Amino acid sequence: MRTNTIAALCLLLAIASIRAQADTSLKSTDINLASNADQMTHPSALDASPLNTYQLALNYLLGRNGVEKSAEKAASLFKALAEQNWSSAQHMLGNMYLHGKGVEKNDLLAYKWLSLASKNNMQLARAIHAKRRQLYQNLQNSLSLQSLNKVETWIAEWKPSSATAQLN
Numbered sequence: 001m002r003t004n005t006i007a008a009l010c011l012l013l014a015i016a017s018i019r020a021q022a023d024t025s026l027k028s029t030d031i032n033l034a035s036n037a038d039q040m041t042h043p044s045a046l047d048a049s050p051l052n053t054y055q056l057a058l059n060y061l062l063g064r065n066g067v068e069k070s071a072e073k074a075a076s077l078f079k080a081l082a083e084q085n086w087s088s089a090q091h092m093l094g095n096m097y098l099h100g101k102g103v104e105k106n107d108l109l110a111y112k113w114l115s116l117a118s119k120n121n122m123q124l125a126r127a128i129h130a131k132r133r134q135l136y137q138n139l140q141n142s143l144s145l146q147s148l149n150k151v152e153t154w155i156a157e158w159k160p161s162s163a164t165a166q167l168n
Contacts, residue, residue, distance in 0.1 A: 050086060053077055057089070061102075071102025082113055085160035087121035090114070091128065098131070107142075108151065111135040115155045 048056065056067070057077035063069025075096050081089035094113030097106045114132050118125035139148055 050081055050084070054081055054086065054089060057081070057092070061092075071096065073102075075102035082116070083161040085116075085120060087117045087124055090117035090120065091124050094128075098135070107135050107138050111139060111151070112155055112158075116158060119155070 054077075057074045059065045059067040060070045060077065061074035075093065078089045078093040078096065082093045090113045093103075094110050094115075094117060096102050097104075097110035097113060099105065103109075111132065114128050114135065118128055118132060139151065143151070
């Protein structure tokens with residue numbers, strides 16, 4: 001029951017963030033999905049807009065709209081969008097790393113993606129502040145101060161990939 005509530009809240013936050021990003025993101029170059037293994041079952045995903053790709057990722061995550069449930073496929077699509085600076089996808093990917101859903105649980109990568117989402121979207125920043133603070137405390141306990149500073153530098157200097165990156 002609690003997992004369903006968390007998933008529903010994440011979905012609501014993602015939808016709110018998508019609306020804020022849609023105008024600018026839809027103007028960007030379409031993502032090339034030619035290497036996507038699902039192109040035969042989802043031909044509409046080929047050369048999809050970022051918004052369509054995000055919707056497909058949500059469909060995989062939730063197993064809806066005739067798409068088989070696959071957290072791994074969802075994570076792959078979210079990662080491709082996250083690397084292009086889509087804060088909603090960064091948020092979803094961070095949560096997936098935090099909970100080990102579709103990817104191996106990794107607090108460092110969870111912190112990275114949630115921090116980038118927070119940096120790029122003030123609405124998300126408020127929503128994930130406590131989660132980021134807890135991850136930071138966990139990292140303080142497991143990393144040296146020098147390593148933690150490197151993580152912060154890594155986040156501060158991160159640059160999105162080109163809009164023509166392929167989804168794998």
